[in-house]
Amino acid sequence: MTPTTTxxxxxxxxxxxxxxxxxxxxxxxxxxTSVDSPLGALLLTAGPDGAxxxxxxxxxxGGRSVRDDWRQDPGPFRAAEEQLAAYxxxxxxxxxxxxxxxxxxFREKVWAALDDVPYGxxxxxxxxxxxxxxxxxxxxxxxxxIGANPLLIVRPCHRVIGADGALTGYAGGLDRxxxxxxxxxxxxx
Numbered sequence: 001m002t003p004t005t006t007x008x009x010x011x012x013x014x015x016x017x018x019x020x021x022x023x024x025x026x027x028x029x030x031x032x033t034s035v036d037s038p039l040g041a042l043l044l045t046a047g048p049d050g051a052x053x054x055x056x057x058x059x060x061x062g063g064r065s066v067r068d069d070w071r072q073d074p075g076p077f078r079a080a081e082e083q084l085a086a087y088x089x090x091x092x093x094x095x096x097x098x099x100x101x102x103x104x105x106f107r108e109k110v111w112a113a114l115d116d117v118p119y120g121x122x123x124x125x126x127x128x129x130x131x132x133x134x135x136x137x138x139x140x141x142x143x144x145x146i147g148a149n150p151l152l153i154v155r156p157c158h159r160v161i162g163a164d165g166a167l168t169g170y171a172g173g174l175d176r177x178x179x180x181x182x183x184x185x186x187x188x189x
Contacts, residue, residue: 028071035081038088038183039176042153050076051100054150057172062148084153088183093119095154103148106134110145117159120184124163147171153180 028048035042040058043066047053056063066072074081079097086092101111109132116131117123129135129142149157152172158180162168170177181187 028069030067030070031073031076032066032070033072033074033077033081035077035084037084039153039172039179042084044077044080045070046076047100049098049100051098052077052080052151052154053100053102055080055152055154056150057152057176059173060152061171063171064150080154087153090183097154099151099154101150101155103145103150106141107145107148110142111149111151111155114146114149114155114157114160117156119156120186122159122161122181122186125160125168126163128160143169159184159186 030045030047030053031050032043032045035044043054043056043064044052045054045064054064083092083095083097087095101108103111110128113128113131123131125139125142125146126136128146129138132142134142146157146160147169149155149171152158158170158172158177167174167177167181178187182189
């Protein structure tokens with residue numbers, strides 16, 4: 001099926017894909033590369049159109065692993081690599097990359113709300129629920145959707161904290177969440 005994309009206010013492009021993308025016998029549908037970072041080697045994947053489909057850190061809960069049918073090619077990731085380097089150098093606050101994620105409509109709403117959390121700030125799971133019009137009872141479901149975010153760092157799930165200010169959960173590990181929030185000036189070193 002053909003993906004549909006929708007621009008978000010932050011300039012990223014998100015979309016949903018239903019069904020399976022195939023380009024014919026022997027076609028490669030997933031490209032990957034590895035990018036060094038202060039958090040370890042980042043695994044990036046993209047579709048044939050170059051839209052970023054995932055960004056995983058080593059040991060990430062639910063993170064992706066390279067598959068035999070993927071093609072290693074740094075070409076589609078030049079902009080992502082440049083922007084990640086600028087982010088970690090403190091020179092970039094908003095990523096402007098084509099993104100393509102696949103999730104339920106609820107997850108897509110939660111992920112879109114993450115795109116609106118500004119650099120250097122945090123929100124609670126309850127605030128994300130309110131932003132998407134979900135009832136307070138949906139906070140656990142919001143947490144599940146945030147935990148399933150396939151685009152760590154770029155889609156800033158590290159900026160979501162507990163209602164009491166506690167640094168709760170992060171698929172990439174709490175130490176990485178602390179690193180990212182310290183890097184953005186939310187936490188003091």
